[in-house]
Amino acid sequence: MDMQLTRRRFLQASAGAGAAALMVGRMGSTAFAQSPAAAAEPGSLNFLTWSDHWNPDALAQIGTEQGIQVATSDLSDNSDGLAKLQAGNSGLDLVSGDALWVPAYDANGLVEPMDLSSLTVASELYPMARTFPFFTGANGYLAYPWGWSPIQIAYDPVEVTSGADSWQLLVDPKYAGRIVMENQPIDIMLFAGKAIAAVDPYNMTDEELARAKDWLTALKPNVLKLVAQNGEVRDALVDGSAWIGTSNLGMPDRVKDAGGPEIMAFVPKEGSVGFIDGEMAIKGAANLVRVAPYLEAAATAQWCAQNFLDWGRPLWNEKAYQLLVDMGQKERADRYLYNQPEVALQMTLKGPGGRVGDYLDTFNSVFGA
Numbered sequence: 001m002d003m004q005l006t007r008r009r010f011l012q013a014s015a016g017a018g019a020a021a022l023m024v025g026r027m028g029s030t031a032f033a034q035s036p037a038a039a040a041e042p043g044s045l046n047f048l049t050w051s052d053h054w055n056p057d058a059l060a061q062i063g064t065e066q067g068i069q070v071a072t073s074d075l076s077d078n079s080d081g082l083a084k085l086q087a088g089n090s091g092l093d094l095v096s097g098d099a100l101w102v103p104a105y106d107a108n109g110l111v112e113p114m115d116l117s118s119l120t121v122a123s124e125l126y127p128m129a130r131t132f133p134f135f136t137g138a139n140g141y142l143a144y145p146w147g148w149s150p151i152q153i154a155y156d157p158v159e160v161t162s163g164a165d166s167w168q169l170l171v172d173p174k175y176a177g178r179i180v181m182e183n184q185p186i187d188i189m190l191f192a193g194k195a196i197a198a199v200d201p202y203n204m205t206d207e208e209l210a211r212a213k214d215w216l217t218a219l220k221p222n223v224l225k226l227v228a229q230n231g232e233v234r235d236a237l238v239d240g241s242a243w244i245g246t247s248n249l250g251m252p253d254r255v256k257d258a259g260g261p262e263i264m265a266f267v268p269k270e271g272s273v274g275f276i277d278g279e280m281a282i283k284g285a286a287n288l289v290r291v292a293p294y295l296e297a298a299a300t301a302q303w304c305a306q307n308f309l310d311w312g313r314p315l316w317n318e319k320a321y322q323l324l325v326d327m328g329q330k331e332r333a334d335r336y337l338y339n340q341p342e343v344a345l346q347m348t349l350k351g352p353g354g355r356v357g358d359y360l361d362t363f364n365s366v367f368g369a
Helices: 009-013 056-066 078-086 099-107 118-124 166-172 185-195 206-220 230-239 251-257 288-298 303-313 317-327 332-337 341-346 356-365
Strands: 042-047 068-074 095-098 142-148 152-155 179-182 222-229 244-247 264-266 274-279
Touching: 009 251, 056 068, 056 288, 068 222, 068 288, 078 095, 078 099, 078 185, 095 099, 099 118, 099 274, 118 317, 152 166, 152 251, 166 185, 166 206, 179 230, 185 206, 185 356, 206 222, 222 230, 230 244, 230 251, 230 356, 251 264, 274 288, 303 317, 317 332
Parallel strands: 042 068, 042 095, 179 222, 179 244
Antiparallel strands: 095 274, 142 274, 152 244, 152 264
16 A cells, blocks of 8 residues: 555656657667677676566576676566656666556667567577567567466455456455455556456546446455565465455466465456566666676576466466476466467557556555545
8 A cells, every 4th residue: 555656756757758758769779789698797787577577596596607696676566667767767777567568668768679689598489479569669679578477366265155257256345354466556447447347448438437446445445455566465365364366377376385275266257457578678777788698597498487386377488388398397387378378469468558647546546545
């Protein structure tokens, strides 16, 4: 509740987009365009991201072998990350972003395009991940592809015995104080849009926003807490403090692996939203020279396979799928669609839409009260 991004802050941060943004130089910097071997030099790299985009063992290995000391900071909502960078002087070098949010970063002149062909590790990607139109900029690829997933509702079937097929499950009064969700205001507004059958959840009318607010008002007493990262949703399902949580693919196995109860998950019948996310090099970043070496080391099949086992949702590294098969994890990988990347393009992808400020106002009017 204390991680609000206000309408004013977002609109101030976004000022100057559009025509002015087109004037920003987009040519890849000399530092980022160097070969990874030439660019590998000891020093720091500051990464604003979600907790499922890195592995502590990988960062330790990169620090030891390459001398790159990666400092991660938690990213909550896409709109918050965009606002932080637009505010300037962030000190960041790399930031994660979801699908249609990536072009928004580019339009605001915040992204340093990359040449995927210059990255050896990119050869391990599923071919389709190298040609996403929303990652394709005028002067290069805008984000290194990482993972994808639809948003599901996960629940404990011992406590939730009926009606587990709809967003309306979240507003049933009998689940007061039993729901945990990530503190992502725009995403929660999209859930509300799906729940009320808005014609366009990304651009709800005033009447639809009013109904979405009513849905949020019914949701609020059921929310035990809004958390910063999806690992906290898992933890609440494991210890039983929550019976229901919104999650990426893989939550049932993650909860089971952590010693929790048998969990089930579903995509609501009204539809959901999903993400295809990636890592963006920040234009003008002080440590841009270390971005390519970091990606070469951190996005390998070895670490992507481990990341899948840790976090459950599929990644874009195709070679990692074969590693998972070799490790005896084929059934799990197939169950969570690792071998069906084409499904990702069937999702309604996360993006800013046209009324971000109004969405933040509506969310904060309920959850900020």
